[in-house]
Amino acid sequence: MKAIQLTAPSLDAFLPVELADPAQPGRGRVLVRIKAASLNFADIAVVHGQYPGAVYPNIPLADGAGEVVAVGEDVWQVKAGDRVVIHIKPHWIAGRATAELAGPMRGATVRGSLVEVAELDAATVVKIPDHLSWEEAASLPIAAMTAWRALDTAHIGPGSTVALLGTGGVSIFALQLAKARGARVIITSSSNEKLERARMLKADETFNYRDSPDWDRFVLDRTGGQGVDLVIDPVGGQGFERSLAAVRHGGTVAAIGFLDGAAQPANLMPVIFKEIRVQGSNGGSVADLASAIGAISVHRIRPVVDQIFELDQLKAAYERMGAGAHFGKIAVRTGW
Ligand SMILES: NC(=O)c1ccc[n+]([C@@H]2O[C@H](COP(=O)([O-])OP(=O)(O)OC[C@H]3O[C@@H](n4cnc5c(N)ncnc54)[C@H](OP(=O)(O)O)[C@@H]3O)[C@@H](O)[C@H]2O)c1
Incomplete structure (x- = not known):
């Protein structure tokens, strides 16, 4: 063969x-x-x-x-x-x-x-x-499962707000699946054309991080200063501090990637004072994949x-x- x-x-x-x-x-x-x-x-x-x-x-x-x-x-x-x-x-x-x-x-x-x-x-x-x-x-296997698991672990549903960074595989599945769960979605990109495509997939708020790096301030502004329930962070690096700034008290930062580096130390103070849960991810199980596919089937997500x-x-x-x-x-x- x-x-x-x-x-x-x-x-x-x-x-x-x-x-x-x-x-x-x-x-x-x-x-x-x-x-x-x-x-x-x-x-x-x-x-x-x-x-x-x-x-x-x-x-x-x-x-x-x-x-x-x-x-x-x-x-x-x-x-x-x-x-x-x-x-x-x-x-x-x-x-x-x-x-x-x-x-x-x-x-x-x-x-x-x-x-x-x-x-x-x-x-x-x-x-x-x-x-x-x-x-x-x-x-589906890696990206949909990772996105689904991050949303599920943070109990995202109607009334939740989620911030997504960039428009790669995980973020776009997270956008589609978060909307299926009834959540509000804020998404960033380096490209206005990609942000337009994200809006066509029902993203509620969009932000170009190339025009300005302060996406965390935008998120705080659009959430009445409270922050989001979940940030799915594929970027890491120095920007991880922005994820900690953008999440609400008791919210979750899903640390899934290090497109911008892994070794940057983060300030623990927001984690402690805002009682943030930093949730790592190493893929998921067959059961997690089956759950993600179940949602994609029910909501007929393409x-x-x-x-x-x-x-x-x-x-x-x-x-x-x-x-x-x-x-x-x-x-x-x-x-x-
Ligand atoms: N831990 C896990 O379980 C797990 C599972 C899957 C993936 N991951 C990791 O998650 C990351 C993303 O995976 P993926 O498959 O979605 O990758 P991908 O499809 O290659 O996503 C790349 C996109 O990320 C955005 N991006 C890149 N650098 C950025 C930055 N500095 N700030 C904001 N956005 C940035 C860009 O979006 P724009 O072009 O829109 O700007 C880029 O197109 C990778 O590091 C991957 O290894 C981890």
């Missing part, structure tokens, strides 16, 4: 290869023909040699969607012909993480999605709603796929993601 390997941490190291076809699946295992994959910031870290424990050569890309083509004995979750997405962490089925559950990551430390047929634990695939294309479905690349355009896909030129998600069609 066909596959793509990333042989070394380099954008020039994608290699089409032929691998042995997988055998009939064993007890509790399934075979999934991969139709599409999507990119996440973690994949950018892998290709630049910055993902801890990443192995080379490896099959890249954590997110994937495809059709079940064979099931082993005792598989009850899916049957041949079902359309599924693949969870990114093959051991973390439900509940709280441990190092053993959260560590292994598809496309980084274990085999990822750019393989014609993936052999998987049946407990790690989740059926997808009919209204989604393969590329839309493939964009994931925002910025662009679809073919397998021979992988380098361009990674470059677009790395440049932050996209809005929402970038997908890859396998043609398999």
